[in-house]
Amino acid sequence: MDIDKLSSGTCAISRGLAFVGDTWSVLILRDASRGMSQFDQFRSSLGIAPNILSRRLKALTEAGVLEKRRYSERPPRDEYVLTQSGRDFIPIMAAMGEWGRKYNGDGKLSQLVDDETGEPIRAVVINEGTGRPLAATPMHLVMPD
């Protein structure tokens, strides 16, 4: 997969995938969204090889989805926290979780809960202009000039 090509085409989906288009990246963002920030936290949560984790953290930082911050000078240690772009990716992960629950949800699963109502969250993608779920919205794709 040629990331530069993905990132320079006219497809908005590709533009997003160029930043987070692999499983490890999404899982790192998932863990960051629940408060993890340090290399060893991600490594132990994901069981990911250190060199792969380093590469993904670097790519996510370059894409502006994570921000690298030095939290210790001696020894030098960095942490990785979600930027606004990274926080804006959380709802997409929630929608992905809803879909995973529906079509691959055997057994017990974790659940997002609304802090205010205490009720489970059910993530639905709507068209903001009409308020209708996208799944029930007839639509077509318009290519740029």
Add this chain to the structure above:
Amino acid sequence: MDIDKLSSGTCAISRGLAFVGDTWSVLILRDASRGMSQFDQFRSSLGIAPNILSRRLKALTEAGVLEKRRYSERPPRDEYVLTQSGRDFIPIMAAMGEWGRKYNGDGKLSQLVDDETGEPIRAVVINEGTGRPLAATPMHLVMPD
């Protein structure tokens, strides 16, 4: 990435990623959502190597996201169409496109348009129970017992 492990954990996001957690798979589903169904259509749209395309189509079919249908007996030819699960993935791709447009959207991009209103679609993920955008919803994750 161990897909079986991804698919057997308690994280709903992982359950989704186990089915579609790589860039090629999402791009194949994108093309299927705009009417492509034949091997050569996907290959030429994506510039993907035939062996990789075969593997992805097989995995997406096994995951129940695509359905394989024979459309010619002589010569034998199959096509791949979205199942209900695959159609339910379209709104997630739209949300991903919205995010890609916002954070990696330089230049001209394609746009989803509502067939009925003729207006561009703006995909937003909400909590169905409250109607509030997830981005503005304080929430926490509850692990299963």
